[in-house]
Amino acid sequence: MIGRIRGLLVEKAPGQALVECAGLGYEVDIPYTTFFHLPDTGQEVTLHTHFAVREDAQSLFGFASLLDRNLFRLLIKVNGVGPKMAIGILSGLDAQQFIQCVEARDVNALVKLPGVGKKTAERLLIDMADRIKQLEGQFVPAVPEQLVSGAASGASVTGSDPREEAEAALIALGYKPQEAAKAISKVAEPDMSSEQLIRLALRNMIPAG
Structure with missing residues (x-):
């Protein structure tokens, strides 16, 4: 089991990061909440990871915080x-x-997530009510300062059109093309990076509980 990886951030995009460690480049699938905490490319990054092996694939998932990884x-x-x-x-x-959604039994917040219908949301609330108790009292390390500054820099994802990149990222996450285009249009302003567009669109689509 690969539980953590630390190395040079070679590439980053919504949903994936490429981390070079000891001469090897690891493709790591990441949630957007982790993407927003990544430093600029060329800097060192540490991710808490989960290695999944299936008959047809091997995948490495990475998270900025230990709590996110354990919840996954x-x-x-x-x-x-x-x-x-x-x-x-x-x-x-x-x-x-x-965790706040589960404790508040907030079905509405969960059904706004892509791919989560009402039945799945209700199942999550029931099944996770007891499971999240395993996370109580768990130490959650603070996000390193260099990660915060990297996220705040607002560097655009590689590409030419930030709006198209942002829409494609939301579609890859599971939103319908019409939903993605509408969400980006609502928040788009001149000179915004794709990272900024994605962040604001997700905030509007999934309000904080």
Whole structure:
């Protein structure tokens, strides 16, 4: 099991990071909440990881905080929730926000997440009510200062059109093209990076609970 990776951030995009460690480049699938905390490319990054092996694929998932990683591991134990849906959930809500939704029995916040219908949301509230108790008292390390400054820099994702990149990122997350285009149009302003567009669009689509 690969539980943590530290190395040079070679590439980053919504949903994935490429981290070079000891001469090897690891492709790491990440939720958007982690993407927003990544430093600029060329800087060192540390991610808490979960290594998943299936018959047809091997995947490495990375998270900015240990709490997010451990919540991901609890989510994929819920019937009907696979890694892709768990990443989608943690792209719209970080661990603290998700825990608040479960404690408040907030179905409405969960059904706004891509791929989560009402039945799945209700199942999550029931199944996770007991599971999240495993996270109580868990030490959550503060996000390093260099990660905060990297996220705040607002560097655009590689590409030419930030709006198209942002829409494509939301579609990849599971939103319908019409929903993605509408969400980006609502928040778009001149000279905004794709990262800024994605962040604001997700805030509007999934209000904080």
